[in-house]
Amino acid sequence: MSTGSTPGSPARPTPRPTDQADVRRHNAALVLGCVSSSGPLSRARVAAHTGLTRATVGTIVDELLAAGLVSEQGTRSASGIGRPGTDLVLRPDGAASVGLEINVDGIVVAVVDLGGTVRHRAARSGDLRDRTAAAVLRSAAHMVDDAVAVAYDLGLPVRGIGVAVPGLVDLGEQVLRLAPNLGWTDVAVVERLRFYAVTHWPCPVVLDNEANLAALGELWRGGHLSTDSFVLVNGDVGVGAGVVLDGALHRGSRGFGGELGHLTVAPEGPDCRCGARGCLEQVAGLDFILRQAGVRDAPRTGEDAVTPLLTRLRRGDERAIAAVRQAGEALGVGVAALVNLFDVDTVVLGGVFAPLFPWLDEPLQAVVRRRVLSAAWAPLTVRPSDLGRDAAVIGAAYAPLRDLLADPLTVVEESA
Amino acid sequence: MSTGSTPGSPARPTPRPTDQADVRRHNAALVLGCVSSSGPLSRARVAAHTGLTRATVGTIVDELLAAGLVSEQGTRSASGIGRPGTDLVLRPDGAASVGLEINVDGIVVAVVDLGGTVRHRAARSGDLRDRTAAAVLRSAAHMVDDAVAVAYDLGLPVRGIGVAVPGLVDLGEQVLRLAPNLGWTDVAVVERLRFYAVTHWPCPVVLDNEANLAALGELWRGGHLSTDSFVLVNGDVGVGAGVVLDGALHRGSRGFGGELGHLTVAPEGPDCRCGARGCLEQVAGLDFILRQAGVRDAPRTGEDAVTPLLTRLRRGDERAIAAVRQAGEALGVGVAALVNLFDVDTVVLGGVFAPLFPWLDEPLQAVVRRRVLSAAWAPLTVRPSDLGRDAAVIGAAYAPLRDLLADPLTVVEESA
Numbered sequence: 001m002s003t004g005s006t007p008g009s010p011a012r013p014t015p016r017p018t019d020q021a022d023v024r025r026h027n028a029a030l031v032l033g034c035v036s037s038s039g040p041l042s043r044a045r046v047a048a049h050t051g052l053t054r055a056t057v058g059t060i061v062d063e064l065l066a067a068g069l070v071s072e073q074g075t076r077s078a079s080g081i082g083r084p085g086t087d088l089v090l091r092p093d094g095a096a097s098v099g100l101e102i103n104v105d106g107i108v109v110a111v112v113d114l115g116g117t118v119r120h121r122a123a124r125s126g127d128l129r130d131r132t133a134a135a136v137l138r139s140a141a142h143m144v145d146d147a148v149a150v151a152y153d154l155g156l157p158v159r160g161i162g163v164a165v166p167g168l169v170d171l172g173e174q175v176l177r178l179a180p181n182l183g184w185t186d187v188a189v190v191e192r193l194r195f196y197a198v199t200h201w202p203c204p205v206v207l208d209n210e211a212n213l214a215a216l217g218e219l220w221r222g223g224h225l226s227t228d229s230f231v232l233v234n235g236d237v238g239v240g241a242g243v244v245l246d247g248a249l250h251r252g253s254r255g256f257g258g259e260l261g262h263l264t265v266a267p268e269g270p271d272c273r274c275g276a277r278g279c280l281e282q283v284a285g286l287d288f289i290l291r292q293a294g295v296r297d298a299p300r301t302g303e304d305a306v307t308p309l310l311t312r313l314r315r316g317d318e319r320a321i322a323a324v325r326q327a328g329e330a331l332g333v334g335v336a337a338l339v340n341l342f343d344v345d346t347v348v349l350g351g352v353f354a355p356l357f358p359w360l361d362e363p364l365q366a367v368v369r370r371r372v373l374s375a376a377w378a379p380l381t382v383r384p385s386d387l388g389r390d391a392a393v394i395g396a397a398y399a400p401l402r403d404l405l406a407d408p409l410t411v412v413e414e415s416a
Numbered sequence: 417m418s419t420g421s422t423p424g425s426p427a428r429p430t431p432r433p434t435d436q437a438d439v440r441r442h443n444a445a446l447v448l449g450c451v452s453s454s455g456p457l458s459r460a461r462v463a464a465h466t467g468l469t470r471a472t473v474g475t476i477v478d479e480l481l482a483a484g485l486v487s488e489q490g491t492r493s494a495s496g497i498g499r500p501g502t503d504l505v506l507r508p509d510g511a512a513s514v515g516l517e518i519n520v521d522g523i524v525v526a527v528v529d530l531g532g533t534v535r536h537r538a539a540r541s542g543d544l545r546d547r548t549a550a551a552v553l554r555s556a557a558h559m560v561d562d563a564v565a566v567a568y569d570l571g572l573p574v575r576g577i578g579v580a581v582p583g584l585v586d587l588g589e590q591v592l593r594l595a596p597n598l599g600w601t602d603v604a605v606v607e608r609l610r611f612y613a614v615t616h617w618p619c620p621v622v623l624d625n626e627a628n629l630a631a632l633g634e635l636w637r638g639g640h641l642s643t644d645s646f647v648l649v650n651g652d653v654g655v656g657a658g659v660v661l662d663g664a665l666h667r668g669s670r671g672f673g674g675e676l677g678h679l680t681v682a683p684e685g686p687d688c689r690c691g692a693r694g695c696l697e698q699v700a701g702l703d704f705i706l707r708q709a710g711v712r713d714a715p716r717t718g719e720d721a722v723t724p725l726l727t728r729l730r731r732g733d734e735r736a737i738a739a740v741r742q743a744g745e746a747l748g749v750g751v752a753a754l755v756n757l758f759d760v761d762t763v764v765l766g767g768v769f770a771p772l773f774p775w776l777d778e779p780l781q782a783v784v785r786r787r788v789l790s791a792a793w794a795p796l797t798v799r800p801s802d803l804g805r806d807a808a809v810i811g812a813a814y815a816p817l818r819d820l821l822a823d824p825l826t827v828v829e830e831s832a
Contacts, residue, residue, distance in 0.1 A: 177790070251759065252760065256789070262756050263753050341673060341679070341753070342666075371680060372678075373672070374670070378670050
């Protein structure tokens, strides 16, 4: 429901004239989207689905075939009339991208193909708060170099690189404005990564907040989403939220939305690295949980910081269970705020909250039932992300592929 | 930015076929919206603005003239060529509606014309928590009866009635599910109002949450909004928020969003009527402020409950000032949550917060600066609603007029 700011302004905006090139780009996205979501499909069925003429579909399909984004499958006999047709499918290895997640406790890269399959994954664990931004970005750039090389070995054309960071991203400038837990301010992440890279990356690199990208990953690969409005709450040392409303990521008016971790849950609580007190991530983030649980074993390289905690939880360690329950209650206050304000009916827990879900769930839900005004008649689903801790890195890989799916002619024109 | 839930689903939905009647309705709204926002305009300029043919515009304008929604103004000489044209303007008295606000401390009705001018206003003050829903709705229905009669005396055709209530509204069923401060659950407000009315109301009656309607009122009549994303925080005994994103009211997936008053700001704080503890409205709502300020004088009939408080504030009463400052700090925690989560750049304070703004502003802003992560480089404007306490009742009147502006043919067909 849209309304203007003046009395009686039009209910819908005056249609903007589109030129021929816009129409062509739009139609190409329409055809690729149709094949991708409903394929295998014949050209005739694509025409019927999209409302485009058969001639238009034929031209676009030829271009998409040449660019390697779709392929023909088998040969169908077209009920005896005309020449036998072939069905079109998305070509999963027609494009790929590299996702990079830089977080407080490590770096992860993944090569993901157009079909959403993770074809390569590498991780380095360790507390990045002990290292400079330059050292971290140099390591990350070399991990991306390696991933790009692996993709080419696998015969996958890398069409983009997506980078997830735990902080506020200025999307226009592609600068990380503030990552309180890393202590970084105004870091030109993309420019620095390209600078430190050993190889030239001949593709776009996009930067975004980790929780936003985790929400995108969940939309893409999380499966069985019966709703297109949900909030993904991503837990690590920091806590962030990616808000999806009506199938679209809502970033707020300047792209700085979803900062759930800095919701005040204990006004007189512990100091936060953001400068305020009693922020949610101080009483629900990974540092708090590990400290309360008495987990001090440093993770071995390549191992998740959460592994020693999970071991204790599984063997019924009371202190570990109490720590996670306490975090679950604090998280319940945050989730209640999300539901009271946004009225979402689904909350997906990602990051470390995904493996901790069996222990977080009950205390979280108890708080939500008490604190959500509509709880009695508007049921809330809280579930772990199917992508587990990898939602953000998969979402990071998806970001450039999504751009490609929305405008496949960029690839068509390159390959022409 | 929209994305599908499956890999590579189309970036934009497949266009839905529209029939001729849809097109006609859409074009009528386009023409009326154009005249309303940019008039006075000649038919030719309307055609140029909307991209419709002159013939189509001519037919629609004739219908809108006959329905009394637009009128012709003066006679312009069309630079010597062709016959002299006349300019079209919206006819402010071509339609009107009645807004009704039922709140904890009283009932307000207003007759508002299509131009947004309040033509009649009546209020009854008094604590409605002492009365049954039946008694309150009977009084309210009679006030609406009177307002409808006044409108007809003024020659204003009443095209709808909008009702604002302080609680969660099931928009589909038009039922007030829960109003914690009134102690009402599952009240069929619209049905009851029509039942108690002495006269037959020959027009639609729409029910919505007061903060949502206050946000609509602000969009319509609040003026100088340089942004189309803002949150209106409406203060009374309860505290609610109306969230406007990109010019559209965001109600959440089930219409229950914006419940800012039940944000937890003091987990161990006072019990709230919602059943939880330490909700914002317990430490920033009107009851709290009046109690802290030591204001016990009952308002005289027709007088605002906030008047005795304002008198004390203006004469520098320290206890009153401290009470409002304390509420301002709590409100700052709520506003910080809104900004951290939604990333809005404008917060408008309505209801009792509008007249209290001079005393609330500084403590509120101090908390926001400390608790909003992006505060250093993303400026936030906090300002009082220009509509003061009347934002909700004006928004209530606007709701049916907005429906009319979005589909003027309903009136055209009635008057044909």
